[in-house]
Amino acid sequence: MDLLFTQLLNGLTAGAEYALVAAGLALLFGILQIVNFAHGEFYMLAAFILYVLLAVVGLPYYAAAPLTVLLMACAGVLFYAIVISRVISRPWQIQLISTLALSIVMINLAIVLSGPTPRYVESPLNNVILDLGSVRISAQRVLVLLGTIVSFAALYLGLKYTRTGKAMRAVAQNREAAAVVGIGVPVIGLVTTVVAASFAGLAGALIAPLYAVGPTMAVLVNIKAFAAVIVGGFGNVKGAIVAAFVIGLLEAASTTLISTEYTDAIVFGGMILILLFRPNGLFGKAVRVG
Amino acid sequence: MAVEKEPLLELRDVHAGYGELSILKGVSFGVGGGTVTSVIGANGAGKSTLLKTIFGMLKVREGDVSFEGRSIAALGTVKRLKAGIAIVPQGRCNFPQMTIRENLEMGAYTRSDDGIEADLQHMVDQFPILREKLHLLAGDMSGGQQQMLEMAMALMVRPRVLLLDEPSLGLSPMMIDEVFTSIRSLAEVNGMAIIMVEQNAVQALKISDLGVVIELGRVSATGTGPEMLNDPDIRKAYLGLPVI
Numbered sequence: 001m002d003l004l005f006t007q008l009l010n011g012l013t014a015g016a017e018y019a020l021v022a023a024g025l026a027l028l029f030g031i032l033q034i035v036n037f038a039h040g041e042f043y044m045l046a047a048f049i050l051y052v053l054l055a056v057v058g059l060p061y062y063a064a065a066p067l068t069v070l071l072m073a074c075a076g077v078l079f080y081a082i083v084i085s086r087v088i089s090r091p092w093q094i095q096l097i098s099t100l101a102l103s104i105v106m107i108n109l110a111i112v113l114s115g116p117t118p119r120y121v122e123s124p125l126n127n128v129i130l131d132l133g134s135v136r137i138s139a140q141r142v143l144v145l146l147g148t149i150v151s152f153a154a155l156y157l158g159l160k161y162t163r164t165g166k167a168m169r170a171v172a173q174n175r176e177a178a179a180v181v182g183i184g185v186p187v188i189g190l191v192t193t194v195v196a197a198s199f200a201g202l203a204g205a206l207i208a209p210l211y212a213v214g215p216t217m218a219v220l221v222n223i224k225a226f227a228a229v230i231v232g233g234f235g236n237v238k239g240a241i242v243a244a245f246v247i248g249l250l251e252a253a254s255t256t257l258i259s260t261e262y263t264d265a266i267v268f269g270g271m272i273l274i275l276l277f278r279p280n281g282l283f284g285k286a287v288r289v290g
Numbered sequence: 291m292a293v294e295k296e297p298l299l300e301l302r303d304v305h306a307g308y309g310e311l312s313i314l315k316g317v318s319f320g321v322g323g324g325t326v327t328s329v330i331g332a333n334g335a336g337k338s339t340l341l342k343t344i345f346g347m348l349k350v351r352e353g354d355v356s357f358e359g360r361s362i363a364a365l366g367t368v369k370r371l372k373a374g375i376a377i378v379p380q381g382r383c384n385f386p387q388m389t390i391r392e393n394l395e396m397g398a399y400t401r402s403d404d405g406i407e408a409d410l411q412h413m414v415d416q417f418p419i420l421r422e423k424l425h426l427l428a429g430d431m432s433g434g435q436q437q438m439l440e441m442a443m444a445l446m447v448r449p450r451v452l453l454l455d456e457p458s459l460g461l462s463p464m465m466i467d468e469v470f471t472s473i474r475s476l477a478e479v480n481g482m483a484i485i486m487v488e489q490n491a492v493q494a495l496k497i498s499d500l501g502v503v504i505e506l507g508r509v510s511a512t513g514t515g516p517e518m519l520n521d522p523d524i525r526k527a528y529l530g531l532p533v534i
Contacts, residue, residue, distance in 0.1 A: 163399075166392070167399065169387070170385050170388070173388065174384065174386070177382075177385060178385075179347070181397055181399045182367065182368045182371040182372075182399050182447075
């Protein structure tokens with residue numbers, strides 16, 4: 001029972017990691033129809049920013065974590081100006097190649113700058129252990145789960161009720177109609193990119209203290225986030241978040257019940273199974289072609 | 291029919307196009323408030339391009355477009371919307387996953403005054419079908435109802451000039467009558483200038499004060515609705531009617 005509860009927490013933590021990355025991917029695809037292969041690398045960049053702020057600059061975690069999210073929002077502005085704004089109205093092949101190129105450049109820059117040795121990020125909450133009867137959980141994990149829940153609630157409310165959120169949904173549903181009612185589509189593109197990058201920033205700020213930080217730390221996370229986006233119904237943010245947690249929990253369950261060696265095979269096998277029966281994903285709607 | 295002396299919207303020698311392709315090659319005409327104008331012409335003559343140029347989705351390359359006596363050629367679409375020019379383009383132009391109410395609110399996106407709710411109520415009075423479905427998703431309505439919604443969305447900016455691209459496309463004959471009746475009454479009651487592009491040229495001209503024929507990017511003929519309907523050349527070339 002205790003093992004099960006511990007694994008459930010592990011699954012939720014992994015799910016939160018995938019969900020924070022997947023939410024940004026789903027936003028970029030759902031609203032701007034851009035597949036961002038570099039999105040996982042934003043998570044890696046955020047983890048490195050947190051590392052630098054803590055280990056080099058010497059800020060305390062409580063200041064470094066929010067600053068990481070803020071700096072990632074700024075990185076989102078740069079990403080929009082340098083990449084997205086230039087490819088947003090170009091064919092999908094150009095979009096795909098440019099984000100893939102950025103991903104490769106970012107990974108290799110990280111290797112050049114930091115070397116391949118993993119680094120560890122210290123958070124004071126790692127050492128605070130909460131005792132829940134027979135189960136012990138680090139406060140950092142609680143922060144990950146709380147931060148994820150709060151940020152997704154904020155995203156949901158923002159998209160549903162704010163003027164900009166409604167405009168983002170409008171652009172996602174019909175870009176021409178959005179322009180016709182006077183929504184500045186480039187502004188919405190910028191806002192979407194900044195929000196997506198900030199979520200990757202939050203992933204780095206919350207989760208980096210739990211795992212090793214290195215240039216390729218996000219490669220597998222990115223693939224799992226993509227799996228969540230696809231299973232959730234491409235471009236459906238809610239679906240991607242739910243699917244990300246399902247993947248995290250499935251991983252934890254297969255690690256506990258079967259073996260760590262088969263974890264990825266089970267997760268991706270599950271994804272293939274779901275797509276066989278629901279080709280548009282769990283929450284996707286059938287798209288009429290032609 | 292009372293037509294203002296000074297045209298509300300005036301095009302003078304307007305040139306526009308896409309990339310290197312020049313579509314409009316010198317279009318001039320003016321429309322007054324409270325009038326309906328039908329633009330007719332063959333496919334590819336530049337009718338939709340004309341509406342997009344008036345709305346600002348395409349740049350005026352030469353010539354000028356003026357609204358209420360002032361040039362608007364340099365303004366973008368948002369400023370033109372705020373000035374009072376709205377468009378309902380061809381094809382579905384609403385937000386299918388939003389409710390009718392949300393769609394109408396999005397129609398007023400460029401407004402920040404507190405009269406939006408009152409206008410929304412006014413709109414559902416004018417289009418009763420929308421009132422019944424205010425909380426349903428736009429994508430779940432029939433094509434004709436969505437057309438009504440899109441017109442109501444455009445009206446949410448309280449336009450003085452309303453541009454309609456094929457408002458009757460894909461509608462049943464009964465629905466077409468209803469749409470045309472609404473268009474006529476919008477012009478008369480609200481004093482708007484309505485410019486529409488319509489394949490259904492005969493029916494469109496019947497409710498129009500002015501007909502403009504576009505041929506290869508230029509105006510080849512203008513006249514009142516009845517004049518157009520009785521012109522032998524136009525009957526033969528554009529209306530598919532026997533020459534009287």
